[in-house]
Every structure is written in structure tokens, then in C-alpha cells.
Amino acid sequence: MTGEPVTLRVNGAERPVAAVAPWTTLLTVLRDEFGLTGAKRGCNQGVCGACTVTIDGEPVRSCLSLALNCADRDIVTVEGLVPAGAPAGALAPVQQALAEGNAVQCGFCTPGILISAHALLRRNAPLTVDEVRAGLSGNLCRCSGYKKIVEAVVSASEARP
Ligand code: FES
Ligand code: FES
Structure with a gap:
């Protein structure tokens, strides 16, 4: 280069x-x-x-x-997203929420969605479905798995202390 x-x-x-x-x-x-x-x-x-x-x-x-x-x-x-030094296999809360919510199909969009959701979760709490939809509106999922993705991020926002 x-x-x-x-x-x-x-x-x-x-x-x-x-x-x-x-x-x-x-x-x-x-x-x-x-x-x-x-x-x-x-x-x-x-x-x-x-x-x-x-x-x-x-x-x-x-x-x-x-x-x-x-x-x-x-x-x-x-x-x-997982802090350095975390045990092998550890997941960030938003990753855990998507995994538990079966919110991944082919997974191609998932890294971008995780990053957008992570940023969203740092700004607002708790989040409504409409807020999550708006926050993830720039991330396209060609598998069209939006419902479970949005539900998982809402769930992650509700689970925060
Ligand atoms: S690869 Fe950057 S927005 Fe599609
Ligand atoms: S899970 Fe396949 S593009 Fe989103």
C-alpha cells in the first residue's frame, strides 16, 4: 500500500x-x-x-x-464490544440479547447491528420498539429478521441496571 x-x-x-x-x-x-x-x-x-x-x-x-x-x-x-481480558467466549450484553433472542440468521448484518445497538444502548434507557427501529434504521438485514433483532435490543435495554 x-x-x-x-x-x-x-x-x-x-x-x-x-x-x-x-x-x-x-x-x-x-x-x-x-x-x-x-x-x-x-x-x-x-x-x-x-x-x-x-x-x-x-x-x-x-x-x-x-x-x-x-x-x-x-x-x-x-x-x-467485549472488554479486553474477559474470559474466552464472553459476550457483551447486546450480543447475549441477540443470541438469546435468536435474532441472527445468516449473520452478515449482525456486526453492524451490534455496533449500532451498542451505541443506542449507551444513549437511552429503556428503549421503545420505535426508538430501536429508528436507531437501527441505517442497518439493512437482507434476511429481513428485523422483528427479533428489535425485540432483542429492547430486551437488552430493559435488562440494564
Ligand atoms: S458496506 Fe458500508 S454501508 Fe454498506
Ligand atoms: S441476518 Fe442475514 S442479513 Fe441480517
Whole structure:
């Protein structure tokens, strides 16, 4: 990869990249340089939400975010939802809620939905069905499993202390 060096802070760790071209997206760096393949390349044009990560706590489409603009920002991918040091197999509450609610079909949309739901759960409590629908409106599920996904996120919001 040609370009300039950059260090990205991903899931709490500083990760240097030797050379990033100005047009390289955050999604490309996450997947191809760091091996963080949780964020999916669905449409690659900002429509489907499968590539969603948070930057400074806000959900963004990593396929539309230029990697060089992400230096000195806090990036969280689905791999970072479980805190470092947690036991193997541990799930974040929102992951647990989707698993228990059978809210996953093919799973392609799931990482993006988890990130959007995680951000939503940090902002509001408890959440109504309409609030969850609005919060996840940027994440498309081609399996159309929305009902169980929304129910699981509502359930996660109600389970919080
Ligand atoms: S891959 Fe980024 S929005 Fe579809
Ligand atoms: S579970 Fe298949 S795209 Fe959502």
C-alpha cells in the first residue's frame, strides 16, 4: 500500500500502518491491514450499514470514512464490544440479547447491528420498539429478521441496571 503512515486507535490499542493512501477507507484498513473482519463490506457505498463501527462513540460507516481522517479518534469494532481480558467466549450484553433472542440468521448484518445497538444502548434507557427501529434504521438485514433483532435490543435495554 502506498501513502503515508498513520496510527489508528482501535478497540483501545494503538495500531500503526506503514502507508495508507489518501483514498483508503477505514473499512479497508480494518479488514485488510488489521485482520478485523467483523465489519463487513456489503454495499461499499454507505447504504447497508454492514461496515458500521463507532468513532468517538458515534456509529459511522467505515466504508465512507477515510482512514487518514481517523487518527487520534477512538474506533470500536464489533471485536471490541467485549472488554479486553474477559474470559474466552464472553459476550457483551447486546450480543447475549441477540443470541438469546435468536435474532441472527445468516449473520452478515449482525456486526453492524451490534455496533449500532451498542451505541443506542449507551444513549437511552429503556428503549421503545420505535426508538430501536429508528436507531437501527441505517442497518439493512437482507434476511429481513428485523422483528427479533428489535425485540432483542429492547430486551437488552430493559435488562440494564
Ligand atoms: S458496506 Fe458500508 S454501508 Fe454498506
Ligand atoms: S441476518 Fe442475514 S442479513 Fe441480517
